[in-house]
Structures are given as C-alpha cells and as structure tokens.
Amino acid sequence: MTQSCGSDRRSMFKAAAMEIACQRGYDGATIKRIAERCGVTVGSIYHHFENKEELFREALRERTFAPVLEKLMQEIAEQPVEEGLFQVAKGFVDFLRERRSLFSILVSEAPHNPECSGLFTEIARRNAGMMRGYFDGKIAAGQLAPIDSGIAVQMFFGHFFNAYLHKERLMMEHLPPVDDEFVRKSIRLLLHSWKQP
Amino acid sequence: MTQSCGSDRRSMFKAAAMEIACQRGYDGATIKRIAERCGVTVGSIYHHFENKEELFREALRERTFAPVLEKLMQEIAEQPVEEGLFQVAKGFVDFLRERRSLFSILVSEAPHNPECSGLFTEIARRNAGMMRGYFDGKIAAGQLAPIDSGIAVQMFFGHFFNAYLHKERLMMEHLPPVDDEFVRKSIRLLLHSWKQP
Amino acid sequence: MTQSCGSDRRSMFKAAAMEIACQRGYDGATIKRIAERCGVTVGSIYHHFENKEELFREALRERTFAPVLEKLMQEIAEQPVEEGLFQVAKGFVDFLRERRSLFSILVSEAPHNPECSGLFTEIARRNAGMMRGYFDGKIAAGQLAPIDSGIAVQMFFGHFFNAYLHKERLMMEHLPPVDDEFVRKSIRLLLHSWKQP
Amino acid sequence: MTQSCGSDRRSMFKAAAMEIACQRGYDGATIKRIAERCGVTVGSIYHHFENKEELFREALRERTFAPVLEKLMQEIAEQPVEEGLFQVAKGFVDFLRERRSLFSILVSEAPHNPECSGLFTEIARRNAGMMRGYFDGKIAAGQLAPIDSGIAVQMFFGHFFNAYLHKERLMMEHLPPVDDEFVRKSIRLLLHSWKQP
DNA sequence: CATGAATGAGCATTCATTCAT
DNA sequence: GATGAATGAATGCTCATTCAT
Structure with missing residues (x-):
C-alpha cells in the first residue's frame, strides 16, 4: 500500500512533467510548475526524485x-x-x-x-x-x-x-x-x- | 566600408548564435556565451540587435x-x-x-x-x-x-x-x-x- | 504561528522596501538592496512576492x-x-x-x-x-x-x-x-x- | 557663430532632456533616449556635457x-x-x-x-x-x-x-x-x- | 564635432536544488 | 512524506560612460 501510494505520487509527477514539457519544452517544464500542477511544493518532488533529470529520464523511459x-x-x-x-x-x-x-x-x-x-x-x-x-x-x-x-x-x-x-x-x-x-x-x-x- | 564593417559585426553575431544554438539549443545559446565566442561583452550585442529574438530571427531568415x-x-x-x-x-x-x-x-x-x-x-x-x-x-x-x-x-x-x-x-x-x-x-x-x- | 511567521517575513520585506525607497527612490530600492538589508538573498524575496511591483503595491496600500x-x-x-x-x-x-x-x-x-x-x-x-x-x-x-x-x-x-x-x-x-x-x-x-x- | 552653434546644440540637448524626464522621470530619461530625440548619437551628448548630471543641472538652473x-x-x-x-x-x-x-x-x-x-x-x-x-x-x-x-x-x-x-x-x-x-x-x-x- | 562600437556594472527575475521543521 | 524558506548562479537586458576613428 505504502509503496503503491509512493508509486502513484511518482507517476503523477512524471505525468505532469510530460504534460508541461509538451506545452513549454524541457526548459519550460520547471520543477515549480510541475509541483504546482500536482498541488504540492517543490520539495515534495525532490523527495521522490533525485533531480529533474531523473524525473524526466524515468518518465520518458515509460x-x-x-x-x-x-x-x-x-x-x-x-x-x-x-x-x-x-x-x-x-x-x-x-x-x-x-x-x-x-x-x-x-x-x-x-x-x-x-x-x-x-x-x-x-x-x-x-x-x-x-x-x-x-x-x-x-x-x-x-x-x-x-x-x-x-x-x-x-x-x-x-x-x-x-x-x-x-x-x-x-x-x-x-x-x-x-x-x-x-x-x-x-x-x-x-x-x-x-x-x- | 563603414557599413560593411557594421554588417560584419552583425553577421559575426548571427553566425556565433547559430553555432552555439546548434550545440546547446536556443535556451542554451545565451547572449553571454555568444558574446564570449565573439570576444566582446553582452552590451555589444545589444548595440547591434534589439534583443535575442531579433538576433535569431534575422539569423534564421538568412x-x-x-x-x-x-x-x-x-x-x-x-x-x-x-x-x-x-x-x-x-x-x-x-x-x-x-x-x-x-x-x-x-x-x-x-x-x-x-x-x-x-x-x-x-x-x-x-x-x-x-x-x-x-x-x-x-x-x-x-x-x-x-x-x-x-x-x-x-x-x-x-x-x-x-x-x-x-x-x-x-x-x-x-x-x-x-x-x-x-x-x-x-x-x-x-x-x-x-x-x- | 506558522502563518504569522510567513507574515512576518512579508512585513519585514515591505518595511525594508519602504525604508530604502524613502532614501533612494523607487528605482534606487533594488531587490538586492532590500534583500541585503533583511539579511537574505534576492531569491527569498521572490519566494514571498510575485515581483517588485507587488511588493510595493502591498506595502503602499498598508x-x-x-x-x-x-x-x-x-x-x-x-x-x-x-x-x-x-x-x-x-x-x-x-x-x-x-x-x-x-x-x-x-x-x-x-x-x-x-x-x-x-x-x-x-x-x-x-x-x-x-x-x-x-x-x-x-x-x-x-x-x-x-x-x-x-x-x-x-x-x-x-x-x-x-x-x-x-x-x-x-x-x-x-x-x-x-x-x-x-x-x-x-x-x-x-x-x-x-x-x- | 561657432559658439552660438555649440550653444544651440547644448540647448537642444537640455530641452530634450527636460521633455523626456517630464514624461518618464529622471531615471527614465536615458542618454540614449535624449540622443535619439535629438537625432544624434550618445557620444555627441558627451561631447557637450561632462555627464548626465551636468546636463540636468544646467537644464534645471535655466x-x-x-x-x-x-x-x-x-x-x-x-x-x-x-x-x-x-x-x-x-x-x-x-x-x-x-x-x-x-x-x-x-x-x-x-x-x-x-x-x-x-x-x-x-x-x-x-x-x-x-x-x-x-x-x-x-x-x-x-x-x-x-x-x-x-x-x-x-x-x-x-x-x-x-x-x-x-x-x-x-x-x-x-x-x-x-x-x-x-x-x-x-x-x-x-x-x-x-x-x- | 559626431559616430559607432564597446564596456562593465547593475537590475528584475528565474530556477534547480537544499534543508530544517 | 511534505512544506516553506532560502540559496546562488544564471539570464535577458539596460545604461552611463569611454574612445578610436
């Protein structure tokens, strides 16, 4: 459960990252914007992903x-x-x-x-x-x-x-x-x- | 002569802008980097071009x-x-x-x-x-x-x-x-x- | 308490902005100077206010x-x-x-x-x-x-x-x-x- | 003649400086804008006035x-x-x-x-x-x-x-x-x- | 006299990232 | 897990000023 919950979080971030990057490019997909779309704060994303690169790498690979x-x-x-x-x-x-x-x-x-x-x-x-x-x-x-x-x-x-x-x-x-x-x-x-x- | 000189300057900036943008993308082609490659300071580029957009628009159109x-x-x-x-x-x-x-x-x-x-x-x-x-x-x-x-x-x-x-x-x-x-x-x-x- | 803390921060920035603007005018009241007077860095002010205008508008209205x-x-x-x-x-x-x-x-x-x-x-x-x-x-x-x-x-x-x-x-x-x-x-x-x- | 000509130049700069400063404030009255309104280049103004301050001081005093x-x-x-x-x-x-x-x-x-x-x-x-x-x-x-x-x-x-x-x-x-x-x-x-x- | 080119410091703003709570 | 506050480096851009031509 706990893991699935964390997994959902990660997926949510990845999905948001993709959506925003699609509209505004990689540079335009800032961590803050991704966080905002998910209704969380920047720190939260860094709790789940080492950095922006990891977030995108994983999202892309999926x-x-x-x-x-x-x-x-x-x-x-x-x-x-x-x-x-x-x-x-x-x-x-x-x-x-x-x-x-x-x-x-x-x-x-x-x-x-x-x-x-x-x-x-x-x-x-x-x-x-x-x-x-x-x-x-x-x-x-x-x-x-x-x-x-x-x-x-x-x-x-x-x-x-x-x-x-x-x-x-x-x-x-x-x-x-x-x-x-x-x-x-x-x-x-x-x-x-x-x-x- | 005078004109060709100013023209050369512009061309030089445009060429540098293209080169760098090619390697690092539009966002990566910062005015500072373009200036550095040309051996001048940022202000100098702004003496010749209204802004980054104009520089690239002109370079691309050429x-x-x-x-x-x-x-x-x-x-x-x-x-x-x-x-x-x-x-x-x-x-x-x-x-x-x-x-x-x-x-x-x-x-x-x-x-x-x-x-x-x-x-x-x-x-x-x-x-x-x-x-x-x-x-x-x-x-x-x-x-x-x-x-x-x-x-x-x-x-x-x-x-x-x-x-x-x-x-x-x-x-x-x-x-x-x-x-x-x-x-x-x-x-x-x-x-x-x-x-x- | 948490809120009052954030509120204090904002108030501190507004007060500093007013003080400096009083001495050096609006243009002279740079974000950097305001930040320095508060012992923080520029970014911190932007964490609390959208931009310079908002900071001053709010300070003035108060x-x-x-x-x-x-x-x-x-x-x-x-x-x-x-x-x-x-x-x-x-x-x-x-x-x-x-x-x-x-x-x-x-x-x-x-x-x-x-x-x-x-x-x-x-x-x-x-x-x-x-x-x-x-x-x-x-x-x-x-x-x-x-x-x-x-x-x-x-x-x-x-x-x-x-x-x-x-x-x-x-x-x-x-x-x-x-x-x-x-x-x-x-x-x-x-x-x-x-x-x- | 020569002097009167130079004098006209100075007056023109001062008048332009005042006009622009009136519309956009002192900081908004940049040397470049003043030069543009007079149809000359920045250097020309500095040929007649030591610096921005002198230009304004003189204009105001008049x-x-x-x-x-x-x-x-x-x-x-x-x-x-x-x-x-x-x-x-x-x-x-x-x-x-x-x-x-x-x-x-x-x-x-x-x-x-x-x-x-x-x-x-x-x-x-x-x-x-x-x-x-x-x-x-x-x-x-x-x-x-x-x-x-x-x-x-x-x-x-x-x-x-x-x-x-x-x-x-x-x-x-x-x-x-x-x-x-x-x-x-x-x-x-x-x-x-x-x-x- | 005037120009055009350049400089360098400074400004508002943004952003990835960190971290104590 | 998440937050909010902060950082520091970078970015596009501006401006007073200088100077060789």
Whole structure:
C-alpha cells in the first residue's frame, strides 16, 4: 500500500512533467510548475526524485512505442502488407498524439543532452529492429520486393513522425490532417511506384 | 566600408548564435556565451540587435533552403526525375549539414514559440510549394504516375530531414551514413514499387 | 504561528522596501538592496512576492492615512474647528513623518507609473472625501463661512504636505520646523482673514 | 557663430532632456533616449556635457521661476493685493505647465540627490524671498493684516504647486481644473476668513 | 564635432536544488 | 512524506560612460 501510494505520487509527477514539457519544452517544464500542477511544493518532488533529470529520464523511459509495436506486430502478422502497415502507422500516430511530449522532448533535448540522446537511440533502435524484422519477413515471403529494409523503416516511421510533427506540433495549417485517409494515401505512396509504368 | 564593417559585426553575431544554438539549443545559446565566442561583452550585442529574438530571427531568415532550391530547380528541369530528385536531396542534406542549426532550432523552439513556428511554416511552405510544382510538372509530362504531390513532397523532404537528424544530430551510430549511396537508395525506394509485382 | 511567521517575513520585506525607497527612490530600492538589508538573498524575496511591483503595491496600500483620519474624525467631531483642524493636521504630519516613504514614492513614481498613480488617486480621494464632509458639516452648523470645501481641503492637506516635504524631505534649512507652533500658525492663517478689516 | 552653434546644440540637448524626464522621470530619461530625440548619437551628448548630471543641472538652473517672478513683481506693485496675487499665481501655474519637468524632477530626485536638493532649495529660497518682501510691503502699507509672511508664502506657492501636481501631473480626474476660476477662488479662500464672523 | 562600437556594472527575475521543521 | 524558506548562479537586458576613428 505504502509503496503503491509512493508509486502513484511518482507517476503523477512524471505525468505532469510530460504534460508541461509538451506545452513549454524541457526548459519550460520547471520543477515549480510541475509541483504546482500536482498541488504540492517543490520539495515534495525532490523527495521522490533525485533531480529533474531523473524525473524526466524515468518518465520518458515509460512512454515508449516499443510495447505498443510489439502487440501490433502479432496482430498484423497474418494481414496483407498494406493493411499491416496501416495498423502500425495508425498506432504510431495515435501514440505520438497521446504521449505527444515524448518525441518533442527528445528531438529538442537530444542534440545537446547526451543522456537524452542515448535514451532516444535505444528506443528508436528497438522499434526499428522490430519493424525491420517485419519487412524482412515480408520480403522473404515474397510479398515485398527485395528493398533495403533499413532505409524502408526509416522512411516509414520518419514520414509519419514528420507529418505529425509539422501538422500537430508546429501547427502548419496548410498541411492535410494526419487522419486515416492521410495514412492510407501515404502507405499507397510508399508501396506503389511513383513512376509511370 | 563603414557599413560593411557594421554588417560584419552583425553577421559575426548571427553566425556565433547559430553555432552555439546548434550545440546547446536556443535556451542554451545565451547572449553571454555568444558574446564570449565573439570576444566582446553582452552590451555589444545589444548595440547591434534589439534583443535575442531579433538576433535569431534575422539569423534564421538568412539561412533558408529556398534560394538553394530555386537554383536547383532550374538546373534539374531537363533531367530525368531520378537524377533531379537526387540533386535536390543532396542539396538539401548538404544544406542541413552546413547550416545545421536552422532546423534543429526551429524544431526545438517552434512548438512553444509562436513566432518561431510562424517562421518555420513560412519557410517550409515556400519550399514545399516549389517542390510540388516540380512533381506536378513531371506528372503532367507523364514521367510520374498521378500521385498525391502534396504528400509526396512531405515524404521526400521528411525522409532526408529525418535521416540527417537521427544520424548526424542525434548521433545514432547504428544508422547508415547519409551519403550519396544512401540518397540514391532512398530515391529508388520512393520511386519504385515496394511490392512484388 | 506558522502563518504569522510567513507574515512576518512579508512585513519585514515591505518595511525594508519602504525604508530604502524613502532614501533612494523607487528605482534606487533594488531587490538586492532590500534583500541585503533583511539579511537574505534576492531569491527569498521572490519566494514571498510575485515581483517588485507587488511588493510595493502591498506595502503602499498598508501605509495609508485613511484609517488614521477616520479615527481622528470621530475624536474631533465635538471640538471647535480650530482645535479639530489642529488635531488632523498634527496627525497628518506625524503620519508623513513615520511612514515617510509613502508620499515620496507616490509623488516620484506616479507621473510615469499609471498603477502607482491610480493607487495615489484612490487614497487621496478617500481622505479628501472625509475631510470635505467635515468642512461641509461645519459650514452647515454655521461654524464656518460658506467656503468652497473642495478647494479648502486641497489647501489644507496641500499646505502641510508641502511644508513637510520641503522641510524634512528636501531638507530646506531656512524653513521653520514643522512643529506644533507651525501647525497652529498655519491654521490661524487659514481660518482668519489675511486682509486688514 | 561657432559658439552660438555649440550653444544651440547644448540647448537642444537640455530641452530634450527636460521633455523626456517630464514624461518618464529622471531615471527614465536615458542618454540614449535624449540622443535619439535629438537625432544624434550618445557620444555627441558627451561631447557637450561632462555627464548626465551636468546636463540636468544646467537644464534645471535655466528653467527657474525667479526671472518670471521678478518681472511680475514690478507689474503688480501698484495693484490691489487680490489682483496682484492672482497675477502671480497665474504666472506660477503657467510656468509649471510650460516647464513642467522642473518641479517634477526636483521633487522626485531631490530626496535622494543632495545636489538636486541644493539646487531646489536655492531656487525656492529666492522666490520665497521675493514673495515675502511683497507680503511684508503690503502689511506695512496696511493692506494686509500682520500675518506671518513666511508661512503665508509657503501656503501660497504650496497650494498652487499642489493643485497643479495633483491635477495635471498625477492626473486626478476628480479634482477641478487649475484654471482662472480655480485661482481666483483659491486666493479668495486665502485672503478672507474661513470662519463665520 | 559626431559616430559607432564597446564596456562593465547593475537590475528584475528565474530556477534547480537544499534543508530544517 | 511534505512544506516553506532560502540559496546562488544564471539570464535577458539596460545604461552611463569611454574612445578610436
């Protein structure tokens, strides 16, 4: 009980940290603001976390796409590629939307924060590995052409990350919404030849 | 002469601001650090710029891909699509590498800085517009299938931006280098069908 | 107890702010100096007050002549005008002397600080209103001639404020001290005809 | 010519200094702002004045009521007291209005600026002396009762200074305008008995 | 005479962090 | 566990002043 209570506290702080960092960036997510949102004082946060870095490290590590992807991987195993990729892309975009602070923070902080960079690499690598396995499987099964699965993965995740980033984080109004139609069109664009046959 | 001297000063500050912001982010690029790198004191920077925002706004506005793309557009007009896209992608990656602070700063700051966001949108829109015109021209000329040129542009630029970001900014060592071979492979992946015919 | 402690802290800061502002003006009363006088560091003041403005606003609002005047009003109701005015004038000068920062700050800051100006107006209006009521009552009671009570109030307070200001703030040594004799003489000058009958 | 030209420059700086100080106080009247209003650079001001203090000292010393009062003194010598005082009061208020920075600056700065205080004392003393001579003359001539001319002078100038200060500097809208009617009423209030005979 | 560039001290404010209670 | 008070370093920015040109 006692532990679960402490655990709740920690989770609350982490959630608040993410929310605020999402709106105002890592530097904008001050300990005071996090404390205020939780209705406690700064000292309380330091009772639970060594420092700001630990709070964020832990919060980030918890909010990873990997477990989501793992589950999706099993669900789509038997589906045709087009549908499988749709599910993954949709899951990925939904994930970004829900845990939207994750990537924003990572992208912002990583370039000048080695620890953050390392964490990001670790996460990205794991996801890319899973996805690459999927592509390689489909290639082996003859459902995909012998494409470079490494680059394909980069292109796949990168495209949806970018689309989300530009539309929903940077608020570019002239871009199309990142909805089901967009995802489907994007996958078609990836799978089919751009060149006139 | 006199003017060029003052102009040099401004340029020097802008360059230093970009360099430092690239390494440490916008917040990390303090006026003091910028001044120190230039061998002057804080006040001197404020003699040349109204405030930090003006310094960065001007620096960013100068370091735009648009003029590079404009030139490239003319050079590749007559070339086959595959070669044309290669030139643009290469130019884009080179640009990121040289003026590498641009995107990093924008991506970091834009989500919680409306002005920065507006500037980014403005730049992105212009580039996307040019590139979209290129795609539409090629589609009309029958060299490309009737793809959605809007999404195609997002995918094209997005992929190379991501690749650069992950490899050279976030230092992900497991990723392939963003070199000519990578660019060529990427374009092939975009242009040709991923699916087994 | 806990509350009184925090309250004491705030009061201490306010008192120090007033003291220093009295000696060196609003701009001269820097947060650092206030902190130093209290034996704490700057941050500590910001723990208790949102900003410098709040600190001063609160300090000023606390040091108002209104409550003093209210009490005096009751005490002098039955007394002859000459004595009543003496009590009020004496109370006013004493107030200026004790809380001497109040007027100095207001007069200095008000011309280019709208908030300060508003606060000053509010205070002045309230006091003038009370005093005017007193004059009008005495006129109705036939103890005073039908003078313009509005201007009379201005003249009454204005004279003592000026006398205090010049003698004790601007240290004009050639002026007579603002003591009981001065107050009595001044009131006689107000009440009796300057002209030879 | 050369000198007159330099003299014009100095006058221009002094005038600008006064204007700005009137609007924004002494601290708000920065050398840069004064230079800008004159269309020159900071260095130029320092070519003409040793420092900010000298600039203001000189500007203030030039803008004194004394010469105006001296002239008025002669004009009103033969007039009845009531009219004479009206002329002086009117001249005084007009002076404050035109050179309105003078007193505001002095009142603001004097309390924590010994030099400013000395200057103010000097000016006030001279004016008071002249006015006192006027009152004493009228008393000797039997036109005024044997009042304390020292306090009378304080009351006279003090009242109009205050009225001007509160109405036109502190912008107290509830107060009557400081116009001819106000001046006349005020003088009547000074000269005639407030008490019911 | 005037400029433009620079200085260095200072200011209001913020923030991560500490610690006695 | 939590609080409230405090710290000290840092930040963007201002300003009077200096000086080579």
